[in-house]
Amino acid sequence: MRLNKRIRVQLAVFAVVSLVAALVMSIGFMEVPARVFGIGQYRVTIALPSTGGLYPSGNVTYRGLGVGRVVDVRMTDTGIEADLSLNSDVSIPAEVTARVHSRSAIGEQYVELTPLADARGVALRDGDVIGIDRTGVPVDIDTILDETNRGLSAIPADNLRTVIDESATAFGGLGPDLARLVRASTKLASGAKADLRALTTLIDESAPVLDTQSDTAGEIRAWASQLAGITGQLAQRDTAVRRLIGDGAATAGEVRQLFERLQPSLPIMLANLAGVAELAVTYQAGVRQVLVLVPQAIAVLGSSLVPGMGVMSAYKGPFVTFDLNLNVPPPCLTGFLPPSQQRSPAFEDYPDRPAGDLYCRVPQDSPFNVRGARNLPCVNKPGKRAPTARMCNSDEEYVPLNDGFNWKGDPNATMSGQGIPQVDTAAPAPATPPESTPQAAPASLTPPATSQTDDVPIAFASYNPADGSYVGPDGNVYALTNLAEHRPEQTWQSMLAAEG
Incomplete structure (x- = not known):
């Protein structure tokens, strides 16, 4: 079969177009040079506590932009390591966090690189390793389902409807309030993110405090048990408690009136007691001795009644001997x-x-x-x-x-x-009495002339x-x-x- 010139030209053009399309597909979409020869790529290793559903050929993003892919996921003695192939034309800081996220509900996982707040100008290089302290994986869905199932199992089946009804009653009509709570929580989380380093330090240093709670777990359980007993007794005496609360206002009013009546004299009495209290502190040892001896003295006085007990006598009374x-x-x-x-x-x-x-x-x-x-x-x-x-x-x-x-x-x-x-001689001189206007007095009271001297102590x-x-x-x-x-x-x- 002989091909004419026109057919040969058409075949040549088709071959060239096919070759160009294959090159475009291989270089632009399939990234054959980067995948096969590593051209324009560098590798970084991240350490993970678990795979988190990550798989080879998964995407790698930086600030939401795709910058590479996962080339390998392998197990080590300390956990999981994943090799990332990143584009050389994108400068990524060395101080970044690598976290595994889910892109869709079907389990499409990817790695998100996020720079730290105080990241410096040093960029990632080929062979760098991101430690496990700066990586994270999502919570296993199986763990979430198990915990949810365990929590629901704690609620008796007969009371589940009651829980649902009470929850609906508790949260019904609280949509605006819950929305405001969510917005406030978002602002709180944003503020906490600004002080992330201080919060992490607080969490890391809270271990001694939490250890004290663990060490006193027995005392806490005893306190909770005693509190449950008190609340149980209050529930059993609900009527008396309600009566006490109802009468409390009147009692408080009477107490207030009592304090109002005592207000004029109570400060004076307390001020006078200050001197008595000071003397009591000074003579504390003597007061203590009196308190010890008074019961004994009363017992001694009571012993005078002992001889007359059980004795038939016309005169009843204590027996005391006088000298x-x-x-x-x-x-x-x-x-x-x-x-x-x-x-x-x-x-x-x-x-x-x-x-x-x-x-x-x-x-x-x-x-x-x-x-x-x-x-x-x-x-x-x-x-x-x-x-x-x-x-x-x-x-x-x-x-x-x-x-x-x-x-x-x-x-x-x-x-x-x-x-x-x-x-x-050390006492202060007596104060001079205030001057007073003499008033008329009977002439018979005119004092007689005396020759008293200052040596006479009594006048x-x-x-x-x-x-x-x-x-x-x-x-x-x-x-x-x-x-x-x-x-x-x-x-x-x-x-x-x-x-x-």
Whole structure:
């Protein structure tokens, strides 16, 4: 068969077109040079914990753009390694993450390369390895299905409809709220992504905290069990709890009224208790000893009733033995005012107390008045005993007036030069009394001329309770006008006359 020239030309043109089409298909679509000869390609290896459904010839993308393909997936001693063939004309930073994703529902997997936030200018090169700490695979669908099945199995079949109905009731009509929640969650996730490194550090360093929770799992279970018991008891006493809640408002109102009534006096009482509390703290040891001895003292007093138990007697009562001792030991007069300065018990007025301390001022080892003020222990200075708090807190030591024998002379006449009463030289001087306008007083109350000296510790003044007039320390006559009105003196005539 002979071919003419026209047919030969047509065959030649067809052959050229076929060759060009084959070259275009091989180079442009099939990427034969890159696949077979590796031209324009470089290889990178990624380490994966599992395949995640990845297979050879899978696509590789960078920022959503295809930059290569998966050429091999193999198993190693530590996990899975996949070789990626990437295009040389695309510069990819070396600090990237490689994650396996699913492109469709049929399981078409691909590798997505994502640069880190602080990725630098160094690009990937042939032979680089992306570590397992920067790779990830999707959750196995079998694991998801197993966990879902296990969760649904925990719900009894009879109560499944109840769960669905209650879920519909709980979330029904909450579409806008759920949408707002999703948008807020998206913003939260975006903000968390900006601080991803800090969050990962927090997660990595939270292991000790989680370990403490694991170590105290028994205590947590016990607490939960006890809480369940409390809530169960509340459920059993629902009526009482409802009544308590209903009456709580009225009770709270009464408590509020109580505090309002106490408001004027409560701060004053608490302010006054501050000094008492300070003294209680100072004398804490003594208060503790009293609290220990009081029960024993009560028991001792109760023992007086023991002898009369079960005894038929016309007189019921405790059995107490009294020993009458006269002048054993003799009374202590040293340190007190002499008889010439002592006041009669018949006086009914109440003058100012002497400007000093009156107590038994004999040696501390004297057999007289051994429980006197001179032997009081100093709380702030163990081992020291003094009659006053000022002497306890100072370096001054107690000095007796004499050896304790009252008949050796006048207690005021001592060799130590101390006065009676013992004046506190460290105490501040008394404040000057405010000036007051003298009011008229009867002439009969004019003070007589006296020759009192500053050495007399106690001063006397005439006072008329009928009109409130008195003689001041300066010799002037004053009158108190804020006293209650006294009733007129009653006589036998007033008893017979009618009031009015």
